[in-house]
Amino acid sequence: MLEQKTSGSGIWEAETVLFEQGSIYIIEAPSGKGKTSLLSVIYGIRKDYVGTVYLDHDDISGLNFRQWSRIRKEKLSYIFQGLELFEDLSALENIELKNSITHYKTSEEIEEMAVRLDIKAFLYRKAGILSFGQQQRVAILRALCQPFEMLLADECFSHIDQENSLNAYKLIREECNSRGAGLILTSLNGTDQMKADRRMKL
Secondary structure, three states, X not given: OEXXXXXXXXXXXXXXXXXXXXXXXXXXXXXXXXXXXXXXXXXXXXXOOOEEEEEOOEEHHHOOHHHHHHHHHHOEEEEOXXXXXXXXXXXXXXXXXXXXXXXXXXXXXXXXXXXXOXXXXXXXXXXXXXXXXXXXXXHHHHHHOOOOOEEEEEOOOOOOOHHHHHHHHHXXXXXXXXXXXEEEEEEOOOOOOOOOOEXXXX
């Protein structure tokens, strides 16, 4: 369970928000309203917030480097808006780099997911020459190659056509359901066809 309590000039002023494992949350807002900031705070890479954020009842401000390392390996996975891919590596190498740490997916499972997201043909191309939409699908697959209790997805469909976005969302939901994990998905708009337990607007 993730719990965010903010006050003053926090992301959500004077409000307590619970993100529970196993539930799907979609947060919609225009650019610049704090979607990425929210996920960055939850993931522990931004400290400039007002209030208190709890992860499994622990105040994240007191977590040390080793604790964060374990959390990011076992509890939280993140699809970054900026993707954070290694452009000189192939799409598959980017995915396998994460999977070599976690050993969570087999090669066959990775290939099957790539087929579902229609990027199997691009796996051996360097990530830097792929379109942004193709890179987003690579980043999605990479994020699924680890254990997690909550998946943070920051505008991960912004450059993907509607059909492939829905296919990717279906795969993400299936992965979350199979693990009993939750999902916090941020989006500018266009998520009406995506089912969620709760929708929020910033």
